[in-house]
Amino acid sequence: MIRFENVSKVYTRGARPALQDVSVDVQRGEFVFLVGASGSGKSTFLSLILREHRPTRGDVYVAGRDVGRLSGWRVPKLRRQLGVVFQDFRLLQNKTVYENVAFALKVIGKPRSVVRAAVPEVLEMVGLAGKEKRMPTELSGGEQQRAAIARAIVNRPQILLADEPTGNLDPTTSLGIMRLLESINNTGTTVVMATHDDEIVNEMRRRVVELSDGVVVRDEASGAYGERESILPGLGRPPVLAGEA
Numbered sequence: 001m002i003r004f005e006n007v008s009k010v011y012t013r014g015a016r017p018a019l020q021d022v023s024v025d026v027q028r029g030e031f032v033f034l035v036g037a038s039g040s041g042k043s044t045f046l047s048l049i050l051r052e053h054r055p056t057r058g059d060v061y062v063a064g065r066d067v068g069r070l071s072g073w074r075v076p077k078l079r080r081q082l083g084v085v086f087q088d089f090r091l092l093q094n095k096t097v098y099e100n101v102a103f104a105l106k107v108i109g110k111p112r113s114v115v116r117a118a119v120p121e122v123l124e125m126v127g128l129a130g131k132e133k134r135m136p137t138e139l140s141g142g143e144q145q146r147a148a149i150a151r152a153i154v155n156r157p158q159i160l161l162a163d164e165p166t167g168n169l170d171p172t173t174s175l176g177i178m179r180l181l182e183s184i185n186n187t188g189t190t191v192v193m194a195t196h197d198d199e200i201v202n203e204m205r206r207r208v209v210e211l212s213d214g215v216v217v218r219d220e221a222s223g224a225y226g227e228r229e230s231i232l233p234g235l236g237r238p239p240v241l242a243g244e245a
């Protein structure tokens with residue numbers, strides 16, 4: 001579904017590459033955490049999928065298309081296959097929850113009948129039924145992120161990209177957001193999530209791709225946030241219930 005083939009990205013000539021010879025293959029339906037220190041290249045990785053930038057070397061394939069070589073007029077079609085959520089939610093502040101989600105469909109020309117059917121359904125799915133008329137400022141952080149996720153998936157994209165979606169949320173709220181992302185993934189949507197949230201990565205036990213200075217230093221099928229687990233066995237693992245061991 002997403003394939004990076006020997007991808008390097010240099011933003012400024014002479015500067016250190018933001019990504020260096022990155023090769024990663026994400027299958028349809030996978031859930032992948034992108035981890036790494038600040039500046040390691042996570043956002044750059046996502047921006048190449050979105051064709052916000054083009055690779056300096058190598059190729060990025062999304063749903064079979066070489067997105068670096070896509071002509072400009074095809075980029076909107078690519079982006080329709082991609083839902084995106086951010087740490088800071090990015091809701092339109094002068095629109096209600098309903099309008100925020102409906103807007104995502106209207107701008108791509110969906111007829112009113114589709115909007116009327118799809119918006120309540122997706123708001124129900126993310127747990128915001130009954131809060132359609134609230135303005136973003138009348139929602140908690142977790143609810144704002146749920147609204148942003150609803151907006152990202154209302155068009156049923158094949159891929160959901162999330163850049164630090166729990167970065168502004170407390171641990172309990174974050175867990176709720178992760179359960180939601182998990183349920184979206186369970187419907188077949190491929191999810192790639194950049195995060196610093198070690199607790200969540202350790203809890204979820206999904207594939208982990210770790211970047212360090214733009215280089216993939218780890219790619220584990222069912223990984224933890226960091227290597228320290230191998231030093232401190234048991235850390236971050238779910239507690240073993242009595243009788244289970």
Ligand SMILES: Nc1ncnc2c1ncn2[C@@H]1O[C@H](COP(=O)(O)OP(=O)(O)OP(=O)(O)O)[C@@H](O)[C@H]1O
Binds near residue numbers: 011012018040044045
């Ligand atoms: N638009 C840009 N122009 C120039 N350099 C950039 C640009 N975007 C990112 N960089 C540089 O590329 C490197 C990787 O940055 P990137 O934002 O991808 O890292 P990150 O892992 O997402 O960091 P964070 O966790 O802080 O969001 C950094 O050195 C950064 O300064």
